[in-house]
Amino acid sequence: MAMPTLASLGPRELRARLRGPGLRLQTGPFVTCIRSPLAPLADTLAAMYADYPVLDDGALADFHVRLSGPTGLRRLVRPQVHFHYDGMAPFQPLPLDQAFPMFEWAMNWCVSSQAHSWLVIHAAVIERGGVAAILPAPPGSGKSTLCAALVNRGWRLLSDELTLVRLDDGLIDPLPRPVSLKNASIGIIRDYAPDAALTRPVADTVKGTVAHMRASGDSVARAAEAAAPAWIVFPKWQAGAAAELTPVARAPAHMRLAENAFNYSLLGEAGFQAVGRLVDDARTFDFRYGVLDDAVAVFEQLLRERT
Amino acid sequence: MKPQPLLLQALRAPAAMARFGERDWDLLLRQALASNLAATLGLLAEEAGVLAAVPERARRRLGWARTVWERHLKAVDFELRQIGRALRETGLPVILLKGTAYAAAGLPAGAGRLFSDVDLLVPKERLADVESVLMLHGWAGTHLDDYDQRYYREWMHELPPMQHMRRASVVDVHHTILPETAAVRPDPARLRAAARAIPGREGLYTLAPCDMVLHSAVHLFSEGEYHHGLRDLFDLHRLLCHFGAAPGFWAALPERARELELERPLCYALRYCTRLLGTPVPAAVLDAARGGAPNPALLALMDALFLRALQPPHPSCADAFDGAARAALYIRGNWLRMPPLMLSRHLFHKAFLSPKAEPAQ
Numbered sequence: 001m002a003m004p005t006l007a008s009l010g011p012r013e014l015r016a017r018l019r020g021p022g023l024r025l026q027t028g029p030f031v032t033c034i035r036s037p038l039a040p041l042a043d044t045l046a047a048m049y050a051d052y053p054v055l056d057d058g059a060l061a062d063f064h065v066r067l068s069g070p071t072g073l074r075r076l077v078r079p080q081v082h083f084h085y086d087g088m089a090p091f092q093p094l095p096l097d098q099a100f101p102m103f104e105w106a107m108n109w110c111v112s113s114q115a116h117s118w119l120v121i122h123a124a125v126i127e128r129g130g131v132a133a134i135l136p137a138p139p140g141s142g143k144s145t146l147c148a149a150l151v152n153r154g155w156r157l158l159s160d161e162l163t164l165v166r167l168d169d170g171l172i173d174p175l176p177r178p179v180s181l182k183n184a185s186i187g188i189i190r191d192y193a194p195d196a197a198l199t200r201p202v203a204d205t206v207k208g209t210v211a212h213m214r215a216s217g218d219s220v221a222r223a224a225e226a227a228a229p230a231w232i233v234f235p236k237w238q239a240g241a242a243a244e245l246t247p248v249a250r251a252p253a254h255m256r257l258a259e260n261a262f263n264y265s266l267l268g269e270a271g272f273q274a275v276g277r278l279v280d281d282a283r284t285f286d287f288r289y290g291v292l293d294d295a296v297a298v299f300e301q302l303l304r305e306r307t
Numbered sequence: 308m309k310p311q312p313l314l315l316q317a318l319r320a321p322a323a324m325a326r327f328g329e330r331d332w333d334l335l336l337r338q339a340l341a342s343n344l345a346a347t348l349g350l351l352a353e354e355a356g357v358l359a360a361v362p363e364r365a366r367r368r369l370g371w372a373r374t375v376w377e378r379h380l381k382a383v384d385f386e387l388r389q390i391g392r393a394l395r396e397t398g399l400p401v402i403l404l405k406g407t408a409y410a411a412a413g414l415p416a417g418a419g420r421l422f423s424d425v426d427l428l429v430p431k432e433r434l435a436d437v438e439s440v441l442m443l444h445g446w447a448g449t450h451l452d453d454y455d456q457r458y459y460r461e462w463m464h465e466l467p468p469m470q471h472m473r474r475a476s477v478v479d480v481h482h483t484i485l486p487e488t489a490a491v492r493p494d495p496a497r498l499r500a501a502a503r504a505i506p507g508r509e510g511l512y513t514l515a516p517c518d519m520v521l522h523s524a525v526h527l528f529s530e531g532e533y534h535h536g537l538r539d540l541f542d543l544h545r546l547l548c549h550f551g552a553a554p555g556f557w558a559a560l561p562e563r564a565r566e567l568e569l570e571r572p573l574c575y576a577l578r579y580c581t582r583l584l585g586t587p588v589p590a591a592v593l594d595a596a597r598g599g600a601p602n603p604a605l606l607a608l609m610d611a612l613f614l615r616a617l618q619p620p621h622p623s624c625a626d627a628f629d630g631a632a633r634a635a636l637y638i639r640g641n642w643l644r645m646p647p648l649m650l651s652r653h654l655f656h657k658a659f660l661s662p663k664a665e666p667a668q
Contacts, residue, residue, distance in 0.1 A: 031364070033333075058330040060364045064337060086337050087622050116374040117367055266378045 007050040015042050017054075022064070024055040028164070028175035028223050030111065033061035034103075038069050038081065044100040044199055048178045048212060051220040063110040067099055085110070098202055101210045104180060108161050111175070112262040118164040118173065119274040120262045125163040125172055126155040128303055131230035132172050134163050134282070136260040139207070142237030142289075145185040148213055149292040150299060152193035157219040158227060167270050170277045171226040176219040178212035186211045192292055231302055232257065232284040235295075243294035245285040245302075253284035311583075312624045314338040317348060318541055319585045321355035324348075332365040334623060341621040342537045345372035347419030372419075379421050383410050386425055386476045391510050393444035397436050400512045402428040402502045404481065404522065408513040409542070412505045416545040420538070424468060424477040428499065428514075431482035438466055438480065446471050446478055458653070484522050485529065493567040498522075516550040517563040524576035525569050531640020533616035533633055540617050543576050544584045551587070561595035570599025579613055612636050 006014065006025065017023040022033035023045075036042070055061075064086040070079040080093035083106050090109070094102050112120050123136035124147035133155075137143035144160055151157040158174040165172055178199075181189055186201055186209065197214040232253060233245075248256070257275050258264045264271040289295040310316075313335040317324050327335060339345040349369030352358045358366065387407070394401050404426035409417030429437050442448075446469040450459065459467040465481040483495035501515040514522060523546060527539040550556045564573040574596045580586035581593070600606055615632035618624040641653075 058328075058333075060329045060333045060336075060362055062364065062368060087341060114371050116371045266375065268378060268381065 003053040003055070005050065006046065006052050006054050009054060011042070011046060014046060015039070018042050018045075021057045022061075024057070024059050024061055025049060026053040026055060027107070027177050028159075029173055030063065030115070030175070031055055031059060031061045032063045032065060032107065032110065034065055034067075036067040036099075038067060038096075038099050040097075041067060041099045041103065045103075047197065048100075048199065048214050051217050063107075063114075065103075065106055065110065067103060067106075069096060095204070098205050100199060100212065101180075101202055101205055101207075104178065104212060107177065111162055111164075115164070116263055116266065118166060119264065119267060119271055121163040121165065121257060122161065122260045122262060123163040124160050124179075125158040125227075126150050127158050127172075127174075127227040128155045129307070130227060131303075131306065132158060132227040133231040133233055133299065133302070134172075134229055134278075135233050135235055136163070136257060137235055139182075141235055142185075143235055144180055144182070145188060145237065146235050146289070146292070146295055148179045148181060148185070148189045148196070149192055149296060151179070151216065151219070152189075152196055153296045155299070156222065157215050165229070165274050165278060166226070167267070167274055170229065170274065170281060172229055173226050174219070174223045176215040176223055178214055180207075181211050181213055183208045188292070189213060229278055229282040230306065232278065232282045233287045234285070235287045235289065238288055238290055241288045241290040243287075243289040243291070243298045245287050245298060248284040248286055250279045250284070253279045312338055312619055312621075314342060314344065314348075314537070314619045314624075315583055317351070318344075318544070319583075321351040322357055324352050324355070325357040325360040327361075329362050329365075332362050336365055336368055338619040338621045338623065340372075342619045343421060343535060344419070344538055344541065345369060346376035346421070347538075347541070349373050350419045376419050376421060380410060382476075383407065383425070386474075387411055387508075387511065389444070390425060390427070390441075390478065393440055393446075394437065395510065397433065397440055399429055399433060399437070400499075400502060400504075401510055402499060402512045402514065403505075404428055404484075404514070405526065406542075408519065409546075411508055411511055412513050414546070415549050416542045418545075420542070424479045426479045426481060428481050428484075428495065428502075430499065431495070434466060434480065434482055438469070441469055441478060441480070445473060449477075484525060491568050491571075493521075493525075493569055497567065516546075516553070516556055517560050518567075520546050520550065520560065520576070521564055521567060521569045521573060524572040528572045528575045528613075529640060529643045531637045533636055534620050536617045537619055540579060540583065544580050544586045547577075547580060547586050547588065557589050557592045561592060561598075564596070564599065570596070571601070572599075574599035575609070575613065579617055582614070583617055612639075 014023065018034060018036050022035045024031055024033050066084040068082045068084065074080060079096040081096050081099040081102055082089060082093045083091050083102055121134065121136055123134050124143050125132050125134045126147060135143050135147060147160050157176045157179065158172060159176060160179040162175055163172060164175055189196060190198065199212045201209050201211040203209045234256065254275050257278060261271065261275065264275065313331055317335060336345065339348045349372060352361055352369065391401055403411050406417065406420050406422030407425045409420060448467050449470050450456065450467040455467060459465065464483045464486050465479050469478045469480065483492065484498065485492060498514055498518050501518055502512040503515055505511045505513060513519060520543065523539065523543050527536065527543065561573065564570045577588050577593055577596050581588055601609065612632045612635055615629050616636050
């Protein structure tokens, strides 16, 4: 039996749930109960999450979040959006037009701070032919741009920010959600994939100007299909650089993956084993690139070498 | 009458969790997370043999909390070994208090419990030695402004918290269990004299069973901040259930409370444990402890305050008077800490003269 999707609710029911008992939205292995009276947020959710399953009111949610708008005089002067995690306020409020970016960051925080049945790595991850490439990288390395390009050229999006590595068998569980693009990347991806659905860019966030790109219908429909890690690629965009892969030895690969994992030390031995298995099973590279088409060709070459 | 919050039902009778459906668990988990009791709840379900009846998504959530607790235990264990090593040269027994003691002694009250600081009890005349030894081993004093230094060193029952420079772990060194400025001042020498070595943990001690209960009670019922109220009440429940099984404990408890002038907190502890958590306290002990109760009017007021503040700190458990009750207890907590004139001076200083903390990022 197919579960209803967010689009099937229709805009009225969507708003009623957001204002009332909460919208129970399934993203990958998680169910989040979302409440918010903000109409623009409802519209962006409708556009970015149309194909995602929604559960009914009695269903158990992993996370309970609420985004509320300004009250009183704050409505008139620099209105702000507040994020509440079940009654707690873990973050400072942001300007009201940043409601959707705040929602996305908060969703990442819910998972990275709590979902300890996985090793959670700060990395994009994509799949093709049943195998996955993990792209861990600090902000500014061009990770999301590369990820957005690849998923518009035949790769399936597993996640743009959070790679969920199962602790028992080392497979990666998908968490497909919108891809976050920053500053120059927004125009680059618009030119590179004119059909991609992007939100309106929001200026002056802590990360500069931000827009989100919708995950493809295929990646959302296949959110329960896990993938085996085959490559770990640390990308670095550099103007004018030729696309080039440099192998990374296992020990430094282990250290660098551990640095990028949110819960490596919290998981203790299980975290050590999970990273160890990853660097055993996957080939690790540093990857420098200057042009997206060349980068995509390198990934296709990696795939051909396997088959 | 309003039914008890799900979390209280589960803490009272863990087997009841087998009857909860998805909708119940959705709320129960939220109440438990807000009360810092999620890991405890999972361990209780396991102990009661009902974990298999818990919906899968809720079981997974309990597992996440358990992972955090297991990591916490390992970290505490490591810190205790470091502290034990540092203090060996003082020749003092390392007497652990509260959560640290429950964890180190493997008591049921420690199951699932997280805490932020390691609490120690040492003789007042040895404070300077202990402080300098800890400093040599990497723990540095915090709260460095002159006013805070005076507040801790002259008025309180502990040194300013000491934080390790590399690991950021915090040690609170106490010389007694209530502030120097409070009206009641139980003799800490009696507590230290009765302390018990923890089997298998060289140099580490807990207070004696009765004293552990009384310290937990005096701490909870002279607090000003009740965000962990239910968690601390559940500590008392578990201590009473555990020690209550040993011969002689119940007979000794009211007697010890009298010796230490802690009859009032014991009365509150037994009253609210039995009311909210159904703790099996023998009738004779309840009778004996009733001597510590305040006059009926004050008791009715305290009921109105504590029966609210000891609920899970979650919106689903709050009534219209919840905020007022917590505010009143905040004032009471400070009132008990020091005489009124001193308190007003202290609050004035904190409000207008102390440097402001940096806003959180």
